[in-house]
Amino acid sequence: MTVTGRCFCGQVHYTIDAAPVGGRVCWCRDCQYIASGSATNNILFPEDAVTFEGEIGRIEKIADSGNKVERGFCTGCGSQLYSRTIEPKGMPMRIRAGTLDDPELFQPTDVIWTSSAPSWAAIQPDLPQHPKGPK
Template sequence: MMTGGCLCGAVRYEVAAEPVYTGHCHCRSCQRASGAGHSTYVGVPRAAMTVRGETRSHAVTGGSGLPAARHFCPVCGSQLFGVCEIAPDMATLYAGTLDDPSAIRPDAAINVRSRQPWDRVAGDLAEFDGMPPGAGS
C-alpha cells in the first residue's frame, strides 16, 4: 500500500497496487509545473487508487497530442497526480507527495530532449528523447 497527500493535508490518497512504472520527466510542462528541471512520477492503476478530499485539475495537451490533466490541492496548490487520455486506466503520482518517496526506484528518464543542462539525475537510467516505445498502449 502506498499512501501520500498534499502539503496541508486536505487531500490524501492511497494506492493498493505496486507501481507499474516510475521515472523522471524532463518535458517543459513538468518543468513549469514542478518549478524544477523535471518531475518524478509513479504510474499506478487508477482502479487501485482512492483519493480523500477535493482536488482541482488543469488540463493541457500532453506529449501524445491528447489531453492530460494535473490534479492539485485547491487549498495549498500541491500537485498530486495526473491522468491522461492516452492511458485512461492509469494515474501518475508525483513522487514527492508520497509519504515514503524513498520506496520508489525510478527506471527511466523521458523527454530528455528538453532536459536542462544543469539537471542531471544520478543513476544509470534508460533515457528516451520523448516517450518510451509502447507508452500508453
C-alpha cells in the same frame, strides 16, 4: 500492497491498493513548469487502484506527446498530486513521488523527455533515457 500519501497542507489524502508498475523522471516542458524548473518524479500505478479524499483542482491540457492529460493538485496548498492520461485510455496514473508518505517507494526506472531538459539538468546516467515519451 497499500500505499498512502498526501499534499503539503494535509487537505488531500490518497490510498493506493496496488504495487507500483514503474517510476519515471519526466523532463517535458509541462512538468518543468509545474515543478518550478526541475523534472517531476512520478511513481506509476493502475488508475483504478487510486482513491483520493479532499478537494482536488484539475487542469486538462494537450501534452507535447499529443495526449490529453489531466493534472491534479490540492486547492488549499497547490501541491501537485498526479497526472493521468485521459486520451488515449489505459495508461497508468502518475503520482508525484514527493507526496508519498514513504518516498523510498519511488524507484526510477527511466528518464523521459530528455530532449526538453535544460543543459544543467542532473540526469541519472545509469537509467534508460528517452528523448521523448516512452514507446
